[in-house]
Amino acid sequence: MTESKSAESGASSRFASTLIDLLDxxxxxRIDPAEQFDPVYxxxxxxxxxxxxxxxxxxxxTRDEFDDLPNCYCYGVYVSGQLASSLRFHVVTPQHPYSPCMSVxxxxxxxxxxRGQSFIDxxxxxxxxxxxxxxxxxxxxxxxxxxxxxEYFPVRYCMSAVRPEHTAFYKRIFGASPLGEQRSYANLAFPMQLYTADVPVIRDRVAERYPFFMSRPQEREALFGAEKADLNAIAPTARMAQRLEMMDRAG
Known part of the structure; x- marks a missing residue:
């Protein structure tokens, strides 16, 4: 390994360790869609x-018609008890072909x-x-x-409607590539670019380089399980997932 690649690998490892510590x-x-005035909105x-x-x-x-779809999942991210960010996604399948990206x-x-394939939006x-x-x-x-x-849903792709100034991030972290030209997105006053990541192709590489993305099945089930949505705050399991992965590799 060259000196520059070694330094880059070391920096990446330190960054990953810092993120796993922050995940504590x-x-x-998970947001209950019936709560029209949830702090996330x-x-x-x-x-x-x-x-x-x-x-x-x-x-x-800020809510829209996509928040009420049966394939919608919405979440708040809390850091030290404070609502820091939020994310919504749709699981788009031939049976549920509706999402913001599909509309654009x-x-x-x-x-x-x-073709019978599905994706996360x-x-x-x-x-x-x-x-x-x-x-x-x-x-x-x-x-x-x-x-x-x-990881949880049986999807082939992850689609992202990305602001042009953010495309470099999605390319670098997820190996995403452009799929559609810039178009107006929903009611937002800026254009978006459609990017896609092929999940089976990138999964292992992303997990190895950024182990804070890893998780245990119990966490994924608590967050995404359909039987009964767990609306409590769920703790990340990346540290345990990484530890078990390392033990498996060690034999």
């Missing part, structure tokens, strides 16, 4: 209003469903401004939900 302060909470509103992406509304919440790029995505990633400054790694902690969803 993190909890994930207020967080969305504040984040979009801060950049003047949406108009003012008297309720000071139907000509691009419908052929995937026609994560979006509405919003963050508390002050906490995003305090925790620069918040995007990783939040998108860990999408990584776990790709």
């Amino acid at each position: 302060q993190v909890r994930y909470r 207020r967080l969305r509103y504040e984040a979009y209003r801060r950049e003047d992406f949406i108009p003012v509304n008297s309720q000071q919440v 790029w139907p000509d691009v995505l419908a052929p995937i469903l026609e 994560p979006g509405r990633f919003t963050a508390d401004f002050d906490l995003s400054l305090a925790y620069p790694a918040l995007p990783y902690l939040t998108l860990r939900l999408a990584a776990m969803a790709c």
Whole structure:
């Protein structure tokens, strides 16, 4: 290994260890769609209003028709008990072919469903401004939900509607590639680019380089299980998952 690659690997390892330590302060909470004024919807509103992406509304919440779909999953991410960020995703299958990305790029995505394949469509990633400054790694902690969803649900792809200035992040971390041209997305006042990651291709590489994305089946079941949604705050299991992985490799 060259000196530069060794330094890069060391930096990546230190970063991963720091993130796993930070996960000890993190909890994930699934949102009950019946709670129309959940703090997550207020967080969305504040984040979009801060950049003047949406108009003012008297309720000071941001919800849309996609929040009420049966294939919708929405979460708040808490750091040291404070709501820091949120993420919503849809599990898009031939049986449930509805999601924000499907509404914007139907000509691009419908052929995937026609082949019998499915995908995760994560979006509405919003963050508390002050906490995003305090925790620069918040995007990783939040998108860990999408990584776990790709492990839990039998999907082939993870689709992301990405702001042009954020595409480099998705390329670097998830090996994502552009799939559709820039288009207007929902009611947001900026264009989005459709990016895709092939889950079976990237899964092992992402987990090895960024082990904080790893999880145990118990955590995924508590977050995504369909029998009875667990609306309590769920603790991450990345540290245990990494430890068990290392033990398996050691034989």
